[in-house]
Structures are given as C-alpha cells and as structure tokens.
Amino acid sequence: MNKEAAEESTLQEQVEDHASTIQQKYGTFGGVFVPTLLTILGVILFLRQGWVIGNAGLLGGWLIITLAFVIVTFTALSMSCITTNIRIKAGGAYSIISQSLGLEVGGSVGVPLYLAQTFAITMYIFGFREGWLYIFPGHYAIIVDIVVFGILFIVAYLSARLAFRIQYIILAVIIGALISVGASVFTGAMEHSIQWWGAFPGAPGDNFQGVSFWVVFAVLFPAATGIMAGANMSGELKNPKRSIPLGTLSAIAISYLVYMSTGYWMARVAPVDELVSNYNVMIDYALWAPAVLGGLLGATFSSALASIVGAPRILQALGDHKIFPGGDVFSELAENGEPRNAIILTGGLVLASLLVRDLNTIAPLITMFFLITYMMINLVVFIEQRMDMISFRPTFRIPKFVPLLGTVGCLFTMFIINSTFGLIALGFVIITYLYLTNRKLEVPYGDMRSGLFVSLAEWAAKRISSLPENNERAWKANLLVPVRSSRELRGNFSLIRNLVYPKGSVKLVGMSGQNDDSELRDSLMDFAISFQRENIYAQWSVIDSTNFEDAVLNSLQTLQGTFFKPNILFLRLPAHKHYDEEILSIMRQARLNNMGIQLYVEDTIAQLGRSASVNVWIHEQSPEWDLSMELGNVDLAMLTAYKLKVNWNARMRIITVVEEPEVEKAYQYLNNLLDVARLPDVIPHVEIGNFETVMRNAPQADVDLLGLPEEPDLDKLRSYVEETQSACVFVADSGNENILA
The missing domain is CATH 3.40.50.620 (HUPs)
Structure with missing residues (x-):
C-alpha cells in the first residue's frame, strides 16, 4: 500500500471512529443485558417448557435445558473472547466474523443472519397474537398482527433508546409474572410427586405417538438462541469490549436459573398428563394468571422489539461494506444515528411475511441460520487460538476446548433439529460465499486470513520435511524466470503462463545494475499481478547486480532453501551470441543444483x-x-x-x-x-x-x-x-x- 492509500485508510478509520462515537449511547444493562435476557425468556418458557418437563421428566428436562445452555454459553464465551481482541464495529456477529475471516465469510453468514433476525420478528408477532387471542378470542388475527407490527415499526423507526425504555417496562412485567409463579408455592400448589425421567409420550397434535429425547431438545433449544440480541447493538455501545461479555453472560446465567427453577415448579404443580397436553400450565397454576399472561405478551413483544432494532443494524453494516449491490442506501444513518433506510426495508420484509400467515414451514431454517452464526463465532476463536499468533491477545481468555466444543455442539444441534434444513442452510451460506468471492470486495480492515494461510503453509512445510524429498507424483512446474527487461518478459508471458497453469508457480527475478530500478520493479509487480489474475501463484524480486550470471546463480542457490522452491529454470536464448557463454555457465549450475531447464528459442x-x-x-x-x-x-x-x-x-x-x-x-x-x-x-x-x-x-x-x-x-x-x-x-x-x- 502506498503512502496516499495508507493516509486515506487512516482518515477513513478516523471518520468511522468519530461516527461510531456519536452513535455509542448504551451501557451494559440497557444495551446488552436486558434485550438478551428478554429474548431468552420468551414464549417457550411460558408455553412449551411444561411440555418438555412432562415428556422428559425433571432430570431429563434439566438435562435438556443444561445441554442447550452449555452450547450457547460456549458460544457466548467465544464471542466474549473475540470481542475483547478486536475493535468491534456495527453488525455484531457479522462484524466479528468479517474482521477475522474476511468480508466474504462474514457476508455469507451475515446475510442469512439478517434474514433470520427479520423473519424471527414475524414469528414473535405470531406468538404475541396467540397470547392475545387467548384473552380476546373474538379479535381478528390479521388485525392483531398488523397493529403489533405497526407499534414495533414506529418504535424502532423513532429511536432504539425508546425501544430500550419500553423493554424496561416489559422486564418489570416479566419479573411480575415470575413472582406470580413463585408465589404459588405458598398456596400449596406444589403437591405432585416428581417424575424424574419421563416416558416421552409426545404431543396432543400427534395423538401422543411418542417422541425421542432429541425431538424434545429441538423444541426447547430455540429458547436459547437469543444471545445475539445485545451483540447486534455493538456499533452503539459505549464500551462493547466490556458490555458484550458481561451483559450476555450474566443474562444467560440468570435465564438458566429461571428455566431450571420453573422446570422444578412445573414438575410439582401439575401431573404429567396435564403437562404434556396443556400448554397453559404456567398460566393456570400461577398465583395470579393475568400476570403470567402479561409476561407471555411482554416476552414475545420484547423479543420482536429486540429483533426489529437489531436486524437493521446488521443490514446497515452489510450495506456499509457493499456486500450486495445498492447496499450504500442502507448504510446511511439519520441525524439521530438510526439506520432508517435499513429499518424501512426490514419492516417491508416483515409485513410481507405477515401476509403469508404461516411461517412454520421455514421456522427450523431460521434456527439453522442462528446456529451457523454461533458455529462460525466458535470456529473463529478456535482458529485464532490454534494459530498462536501474537495479535491474538484477548483480555477475556477462555480454555481451548470451549470453542471446539461450541463448534461441534452447534453443528450437532443443527442436524438433530432438522438435518434437511441444516443442509439447506449450509448450502445457502456456501452459495452466498461463492457469490461474494466473485464480487472482489474491498476489505476496509485487516483480518486473520493471511495468518491462517501462513499457519497452514508452515504446518504443511513441517509435514513435507518429514516425507521423502523427491515425490514424483506431486511434481508441479515451478519456474524460476530471470528477467533482463520487461519487454523480454512480455514476449514470453503467454508461454510461461501455459507452462505452469493451473497449479504451478512463477518466480520472477529481475536483474538490475542501474541506480534507478523502479521501472523494472513496477513492471515485475504488474506481471506478477497479471499471473495472479490467471490464478497462477507468482512472486517477484529484483537483484541489484551488474553481473547477470552471478545474480542468477545466487538466486538458484538461495531459493533452494525455500519451501516453494523452483524446480525449473526458464531461459530465453536470444538470436545474437552476446550472452552464450553466460547462458551455458548458468545451465551448468542449474544442473548442479538439480533443476530442470527449459531453454526457449x-x-x-x-x-x-x-x-x-x-x-x-x-x-x-x-x-x-x-x-x-x-x-x-x-x-x-x-x-x-x-x-x-x-x-x-x-x-x-x-x-x-x-x-x-x-x-x-x-x-x-x-x-x-x-x-x-x-x-x-x-x-x-x-x-x-x-x-x-x-x-x-x-x-x-x-x-x-x-x-x-x-x-x-x-x-x-x-x-x-x-x-x-x-x-x-x-x-x-x-x-x-x-x-x-
């Protein structure tokens, strides 16, 4: 990078930092803890946990809850670790993955993550509607959906700060619901003996034909997928390195205690037959049912609110990096720092999906996109740890087994929940990655890809050193091309390209005895770039020497110790005889160095x-x-x-x-x-x-x-x-x- 480009990059970073400083408004409690907690304490807690306990028994239910929370906790630990090692920008998980594995990988995960967050809003609105119709069965479902969406959209469009203030009210409502549940212990409601391990009878919808442990796990696991709600606000936090780890992990810990304790409460207040057939157990057995109904409505509304605030932030970050054509429009911010264009598009998608009326078919796909995001975050940390690079200095350190188990756990869960949708989701990510690779995105910051490839090359070099040196089956054409002038190389370019394509390599060595060799350097760099455009690995260097023969011989001897050492010396025999003795001497030395020779006439x-x-x-x-x-x-x-x-x-x-x-x-x-x-x-x-x-x-x-x-x-x-x-x-x-x- 030249001086002007470096100065431009630095200026751009300063502008971005200034803009982010204007936006950063939220602390740990309001910006991360509350939205994460409210998203996890959602509709599954109020309507499906009783069914889980009824099928699996208390120990089985606790095991399912613990397993789900272990997977997301490992992901949260990995996210906390990598967050403290980078200057995280807007976009949450997208920013984390992009700054580690590049925009192509980040975008291939960020696009489905945005879609998952967007369609999750619709699912939460449907959940709110079910609770509302439980209270007011005479209301029209479509009217309820549109009204709730309108309120959510207006709040998100006006200000995220307003959304967070509303979430404080909802938090109070949910706390009231949990108090109403806990207070029932004083009424003698906990009278049933505990079934420690269930018979897994199934659900009333399938006439209790029986289910497996993993099907029950798949029903509960989406409850734990709300851990990104706070991280999505990464671009607007006062101190994301502190807020994301502290807020996310504390929200997970409290949520886990709530799920475990309410699971025990359910196992004691209702018989097994009622747990598996009545989804409203928590409402029916609470001390004051309206409080739990309020908690159910508040939980679904707050989850939708967190998503309609977070999803446009992901879209804004995607647009800012031109992940898709025309993305600049969605990267624009209003005067108060709100990505209103991104909010409008998100609102349009949600409204369109509301008119479909049923997203049950693609609901598992939404969970898959979340799981792929979690898996990639774990994978990023695992790779960073294994590379042992000096740049990996997180202030929040975790054991090396955490990201590994997190990666495996997320992949395992994907195929446990729905293997078909798991493959579809992975296919979507791969197709998006291939599309973004062809777009030649401009990376605004450094990532660890070069370090990753260097580490892989070092590992390969160490492995190869233990193998026999001469492997005839692995032979490739790796040319050493001495260059006197760029004109000479231009005439040989096509032939050299076809001698090595596709898996060979070219090492261009310019010989310059002049004081000013900038022209030769520029030419060699241009030729190397041209070879790389042809998908040929090419390197170049210039040797300052007035003696062509000595320079070539030095190159021959020096490069023999390199990993990608040349195995063929490519020479051009001119029509005149001025260089004949020189060429003969060079060829002799090439033979002594066990190099092949291609002499082009x-x-x-x-x-x-x-x-x-x-x-x-x-x-x-x-x-x-x-x-x-x-x-x-x-x-x-x-x-x-x-x-x-x-x-x-x-x-x-x-x-x-x-x-x-x-x-x-x-x-x-x-x-x-x-x-x-x-x-x-x-x-x-x-x-x-x-x-x-x-x-x-x-x-x-x-x-x-x-x-x-x-x-x-x-x-x-x-x-x-x-x-x-x-x-x-x-x-x-x-x-x-x-x-x-």
Whole structure:
C-alpha cells in the first residue's frame, strides 16, 4: 500500500471512529443485558417448557435445558473472547466474523443472519397474537398482527433508546409474572410427586405417538438462541469490549436459573398428563394468571422489539461494506444515528411475511441460520487460538476446548433439529460465499486470513520435511524466470503462463545494475499481478547486480532453501551470441543444483503460431526398445508438452527417428509409452532417416520440444528453429520428474 492509500485508510478509520462515537449511547444493562435476557425468556418458557418437563421428566428436562445452555454459553464465551481482541464495529456477529475471516465469510453468514433476525420478528408477532387471542378470542388475527407490527415499526423507526425504555417496562412485567409463579408455592400448589425421567409420550397434535429425547431438545433449544440480541447493538455501545461479555453472560446465567427453577415448579404443580397436553400450565397454576399472561405478551413483544432494532443494524453494516449491490442506501444513518433506510426495508420484509400467515414451514431454517452464526463465532476463536499468533491477545481468555466444543455442539444441534434444513442452510451460506468471492470486495480492515494461510503453509512445510524429498507424483512446474527487461518478459508471458497453469508457480527475478530500478520493479509487480489474475501463484524480486550470471546463480542457490522452491529454470536464448557463454555457465549450475531447464528459442516470424499443435522429439531406443521407469532425458519434455496440449487444447505428437528396420519396434515402443503414461490421445509418429534431415519434413507444429544436451551447441539449437519452422523449447530433466508416475 502506498503512502496516499495508507493516509486515506487512516482518515477513513478516523471518520468511522468519530461516527461510531456519536452513535455509542448504551451501557451494559440497557444495551446488552436486558434485550438478551428478554429474548431468552420468551414464549417457550411460558408455553412449551411444561411440555418438555412432562415428556422428559425433571432430570431429563434439566438435562435438556443444561445441554442447550452449555452450547450457547460456549458460544457466548467465544464471542466474549473475540470481542475483547478486536475493535468491534456495527453488525455484531457479522462484524466479528468479517474482521477475522474476511468480508466474504462474514457476508455469507451475515446475510442469512439478517434474514433470520427479520423473519424471527414475524414469528414473535405470531406468538404475541396467540397470547392475545387467548384473552380476546373474538379479535381478528390479521388485525392483531398488523397493529403489533405497526407499534414495533414506529418504535424502532423513532429511536432504539425508546425501544430500550419500553423493554424496561416489559422486564418489570416479566419479573411480575415470575413472582406470580413463585408465589404459588405458598398456596400449596406444589403437591405432585416428581417424575424424574419421563416416558416421552409426545404431543396432543400427534395423538401422543411418542417422541425421542432429541425431538424434545429441538423444541426447547430455540429458547436459547437469543444471545445475539445485545451483540447486534455493538456499533452503539459505549464500551462493547466490556458490555458484550458481561451483559450476555450474566443474562444467560440468570435465564438458566429461571428455566431450571420453573422446570422444578412445573414438575410439582401439575401431573404429567396435564403437562404434556396443556400448554397453559404456567398460566393456570400461577398465583395470579393475568400476570403470567402479561409476561407471555411482554416476552414475545420484547423479543420482536429486540429483533426489529437489531436486524437493521446488521443490514446497515452489510450495506456499509457493499456486500450486495445498492447496499450504500442502507448504510446511511439519520441525524439521530438510526439506520432508517435499513429499518424501512426490514419492516417491508416483515409485513410481507405477515401476509403469508404461516411461517412454520421455514421456522427450523431460521434456527439453522442462528446456529451457523454461533458455529462460525466458535470456529473463529478456535482458529485464532490454534494459530498462536501474537495479535491474538484477548483480555477475556477462555480454555481451548470451549470453542471446539461450541463448534461441534452447534453443528450437532443443527442436524438433530432438522438435518434437511441444516443442509439447506449450509448450502445457502456456501452459495452466498461463492457469490461474494466473485464480487472482489474491498476489505476496509485487516483480518486473520493471511495468518491462517501462513499457519497452514508452515504446518504443511513441517509435514513435507518429514516425507521423502523427491515425490514424483506431486511434481508441479515451478519456474524460476530471470528477467533482463520487461519487454523480454512480455514476449514470453503467454508461454510461461501455459507452462505452469493451473497449479504451478512463477518466480520472477529481475536483474538490475542501474541506480534507478523502479521501472523494472513496477513492471515485475504488474506481471506478477497479471499471473495472479490467471490464478497462477507468482512472486517477484529484483537483484541489484551488474553481473547477470552471478545474480542468477545466487538466486538458484538461495531459493533452494525455500519451501516453494523452483524446480525449473526458464531461459530465453536470444538470436545474437552476446550472452552464450553466460547462458551455458548458468545451465551448468542449474544442473548442479538439480533443476530442470527449459531453454526457449523464439521463432521471430511465426511466434507461437496458432498454439494448436505440439511435437515432442525423443531419441530412438534401439536395439532393446525396453520401456522402463527411467526414460532418460524425456520426462520433463513430455510433461511440458502435455501441459501445453491441455492448456492450448492442442494436438500433441511424440516423434522418434529410426532406421527402416526399426519402424515397427519404434511404433510398439511409443504406443506402450503412451499407454503407461496414460496419454491415449497423443499421436505416435516415426520418421525414417537422419535426424537433421527429417526435421525439415516432419509434421508441422507451433512448438517443438527437444532434449537439451549436456554441452549444447547454441548455434545449432538456433538452427533448429529454421529447420522446424517453429519455436523450440530445449528441455533437460532434473531427475525428479517422471511421466510414468
């Protein structure tokens, strides 16, 4: 990054920090604890926990509650850990994942998370409606839904501060409901003996045909998926590094105690038959039923309110990073810091989904998106811990098993609840990731991807060092290309690209003896970028030396100790003889360093022609014509020719020259060679006579590949271009290639 770009990036960060400082208004209690607590203490607590206890028994129910809360607690611990290691911005989980694994991964999780939060609003409104119709059965359901949505939308549109003030009132209502439940112990209501382990009879909707432990777990688990309610406000917290860990974990702890204690209360106040058939046990057995009804309405309303406030914040963060086209519109903030454009779109989606009238079909998908988000947060921390990078210095540290178990737990829960929807959700995330990868997003901050890949490379390097050095089956073309001038490289670019694509690499080494080598550096960088655009791994460097030969030899020796070391030296033989001695000396040193050689002699007239045909010339093998694993100086030539054949979609011939009595044996040998080398679509060709004479009459090709002698006559090699009327590449094996492997 140049100086101007760095200054622009710094200025942008300062502007963002200033804007976020204006927005940050909320503390731990109001910004994180209350919305998280109210979202967890939702409709399942009031309407479904009795059914869970009735099916599983008290111990089974406690086990289910504990298992659900352990999974979300591990996620909350991971979220707390990573939050204290980064400067978290708007978007909550999206910001955490993006700053760790990049915008593509963050966006692929952030988009479904936003949709899940949005459609969850609709589900909460439906839950509120059910409680309302319990009190007022004569009211029209659609009217109730629209009125509740209108209130939620107006509150969210006006101000998040107003929403939080309303949540304080709802918190008081829910506390009153729980007091009404607890006070019933003084009326003698807890008279039934405890069923410690249930028979899992099922539900009245399926005529009590029986259910499994995991089906009951799947019913209760969504109650614990409200832990992101506070984190969604990350961009508007006074101190997110403190508020998110403290507020989230304390809300989870209190919620867990509430679920465990109300589970015990339910097991004592009602018989098992009533627990599994009557969803209104808490209302019927509380000291004052209206308080519990108020708690039920308050719980669903507060969950919807937290989501309609949090979801637009995720959309605003997605738009700010241009995750989707036209996202700039939703990144805009009103004068009071509210993302009103994002609120309007969210409201529109909720209103449209309300008109569908039934989201039960996709309800499990909403839970899957939450679980994928939790899994990714755990995975981020697990990766960061395993990398042991110095940048990972969270002030809230957790044991290494926590994110691992959190990741496994979330993945396990996804497929326990609904394996089909689990696969659909994962597929949606993968498709979104592929789409975002093709969008070439501009990353506004650093992430840990480079560190992750470096760690993987280091691990691979250590593993490879314990394996045999010469692995013929893993061979790839890794070219070292000495460069005198950018013009020379420009003429060779296409050929070099096709010699290494797709899995090979190119190391460009510029030789500059000038004081100002900036032009060469810029050219090499541009060429390296061009190779990378072709999906070829490329590096470049410039050696300040007036002696081309010494510079190349130093490069050869130095790069032998690197992990991605070159295995082929690519040289271009000019038409003039000025560099002949230099080139001969360099090739000798390359052989001593066990490197293959590709010496390219250009056809100045035809260039590479149509890039439609390739000839490989091999020595005749008389008298034995024995095919063995040691073919002599043939392997690299054939591998090179095959590369060109595939990348050019070209015709490939393998040619040998023999005396007339050997023709049949020669064809048999070539066919056997092509069969063992697994090259069935290559044409064997045998010429009769003298090699130099035959070259003029052989089938025409755009490139001819020939063996490079130990001590070549470079003038003679140049003459072959005229003889064949094509470009020639003279090839010498390193001994590590094998076309038969």
